[in-house]
Amino acid sequence: MDYETKAHTFFLGMNLMPVKKVEIVGNFSYTLGEGSIEDFHFDSIYPTGDVKLDYNVSILNPNMPYLYDTAYLNGFAEYSNLEFSEIDLMLGVNYSLTNRVGVGLHYYYNDLDDEETYVYGDQSISLQSLMGIMSFKF
Amino acid sequence: MKKGILITTLLACLSLLNVNLVMAGDAKSADKPYEAEINVGGTLADDLDDKEDGAKGVSEYNSIYDKSSSVYLGGKLLYRSNSFDFDANGRFQDSDDQAYGANLSLNRIFIYKTKYNEFLHRTDHDYLRNLQAHIFRADSDGAAGKADPTGLPFACPDPNNTAFCNALPDTDSKTPGWQNARATLGAANVYYTDHNPNANYETSYADWTNKFKLNLPNLPQLKLGFDHRYQRREGCAQSKTMSKCSGCHIESFSKSVDETTNEYSPYVDVQMGPLAVKYTYSYRQFEDDSESMHNTYSNLASAHVAPFTSNLQFDGSEGALPFSRTPDSIKSTHALKTRLDVTKNNIFTTGIVYSKTDNQSTDGSYNPLTGKYDTELQMDSVSVMAKWHTKLNKRLSFTVHGKYQDIDNDELFIDVNDNNYLPSLASGASKVPRSQYYGLEAGYWDWIRKSGYDSEIYSFGADIAYKATHSLHIKGGYDYHLEHRDNYEHHDVPEDTTKHTFKLSGDWHAKRNVKFGLGYKLMLANDAYAVTNAMSPPDGSFGSYACPSVSGTESFDRSYDPNIYSQRTKDRSNQPDLAHEFNLKLNLMPTNTFNTNFYAKYRIAENSEIEGGNWEQNLFNGGVNLVLTPSQKMTFTAGYNYFFDTYDSNYCVAIYDG
DSSP states (O other): OOOEEEEEEEEEEEEEOOOOEEEEEEEEEEEEEEEEEEEEOOOOOOOOTTTTTOOOOOOOOOTTBBOOOOOGGGGGGGGOOOOEEEEEEEEEEEEESSSSSEEEEEEEEEEESSSSSSSTTTOEEEEEEEEEEEEEEO | HHHHHHHHHHHHHHHTTTTTTOOOOOOOOOOSEEEEEEEEEEEEEEETOOOOTTGGGGTTTSSSSSEEEEEEEEEEEEEEEESSSEEEEEEEEEETTTEEEEEEEEETTEEEEHHHHHEEEEEEOOOOOGGGSSSBBBBBHHHTSSSSSSOBBOOSSOOOOOOHHHOOGGSTTSOOOOOOHHHHHHSOOOOESSSSTTTEEEEEEEEEEEEEEETTOTTEEEEEEEEEEEEEEEEEEEEEEEEEESSSEEEEEEEEEEEEEEEEEEEEEEETTTTTEEEEEEEEEEEOOOEEEEEEEOGGGGGGSSOOOOOOOGGGGEEEEEESOOOOOEEEEEEEEEEEETTTTTEEEEEEEEEEEEEEOOOSBBBBGGGOOOOOEEEEEEEEEEEEEOSSSEEEEEEEEEEEEEEEEEOEOOOOOOOOOOOOOOOOOOOOOOOTTTTTTTTTTTTEEEOOOOOOEEEEEEEEEEESSSSEEEEEEEEEEEETTTTTHHHHHOOOEEEEEEEEEEEEEEEETTEEEEEEEEEEEEEEEEEEEEEOOTTTTGGGGOOOSSSTOOOOOOSTEEEEEEEOOOEOSSSSSSEEEEEEEEEEEEETTEEEEEEEEEEEEEEOOTTOOEEEEEEEEEEEEEEEETTTTTTEEEEEEEEEEEEEEOOOOOOOOO
């Protein structure tokens, strides 16, 4: 079997001073991640020759006539699947009121989209936050 | 809440925060011995999806995302004078997100540096749902319709076999303790219990370092120092344990975390002409005051299906047993390092390190089931290294290095518990030692556990650097590595692993605005780390495996050998015996305002020595960075990175014979 992991990451950034005393900053990144088990398949090995494992349980589940068969493992590769996308955005502006006093306002947006929610549950989440700050030098 | 309304609200709140105007003062000036900066602000956060707290996603290290607001306080202070230098900085955003630091110098004689950092780490909650990939359904209610892709309803697997079904009296959900039926059924099954399904796990880390240094004015060649590191981890984590044999019952519990590490490292540094000598003694203490976890494991099938002859060391009959513990320990280290500048272009360095680690949680009255061995277990390590670097001329330099390390870990006497054999379910029957039942001497299965850490490691190598031209630099090297494992027979691993690594790289500054770099590394290994006799031949021949003939389903008295263990004749490994690694980097500056950087790494590795099927790896990482600077007041950046990694290996099916 193969286990594959892939990740694409793009990012953009800028730092501008369009007019005196004003600075504009921004960052954006996008990540797409994937992981999975490939080429995973078992043919049935039944009968095992084991009296206990050879119990016929087809009356309970016609798709699984025997108590144990390696073919029953074929479904579990799905639990290895990983697929998510993540966006991180920051936009901010800093303004110098005087040589001593400055203010800044920064906006953050973070989003994670979890397409495969096995094992740790759904990790998807979207957050935004706004940060304001005043600085003074003396 | 709609985004527009939210933003308006955030801005309104922010304007209130900004009223917290700070002190005023002057900017740095030449005649002022001090500078200071104070930052005051706040953050308003919003979880747009109103997700439950457990969805950590991008907030793994974000301590404030589940709080609507937080205050930000920060500042810097710098003071300089002829004899006294001091600077400090601090940042507080949340009780779980703060950092401080300070440096102090008195006449450059006494120097003190300190840093403190505290942050929150949200950790995963494994809901164990992947364990539904088994035969029986796992949920405690056993209800049909549960999202279980492979599970069968939990019921007597052969309703026509009345005797067998009657041996499973607690399959009725109305019977107290019926869930344990799954652990006591003598069939291939696995199930789980998450005792805290709604718990959120997070740990708060606090790191504090202090460095003191004393430069004696009358003895400039002598320096004394003392380093201290403190780390504390507090919070709640998930811990798991498992009952096994007749059924694999995985249980998950919440566990408090309260761990402290303190490390004290005094040192002395002496410079005697061309020779520098530094001796450091380090004393590290780890204490775990976390919650003591205990679990009463599932009972074996012997309680239901006679005469089941279990071979487990413990089950529910042993009562509550400890699990998920990290032992308290003390590590002492002596390190002596020297550097001899024979000439300006000939430098010889040596080092010798001895360390001793004591496990302080094993010295209780002897009881292997509780991890007590009547002694503090100890691990010693000695390593010796040397390196010689010489610059033969302006173009050619040469380095030779070697290292030897010896690790010695205590061995342990394991008193195998053979008192849990129940020969009969007849009324009044009691357990007897298994050795007695089989007519063997007492302690027949006792053994000495020898550590897998016991080893000797040898390595040496040589590197050469050659400046062919002003713009072309070439480097080459060879490294040899040998690891000898003293107790390889006890751990089913190779006795010796040797590795040869060859390196070659070059940097070419083709033009003023073009730089080009290439690198290649080849690794060849003999007997890479592997588990020997780990699997049956991968030719499918074992598919016809059959247990010893048995007369009835109740007879579980059969052995794993020779029908299972002796069939495992092939090795498994995920370590390569051959690896190629290529590196490429290219830097182009088409114009003075546009800079580009390309990079790529490709690694192909395999292990074809192992007979249990080859192991292969293909890894690629590459990308491009672009930087555009139209003017000094304008910078744009862009980039892309692609990562690909694949492993190709045989999957080994576990053979279970309950």
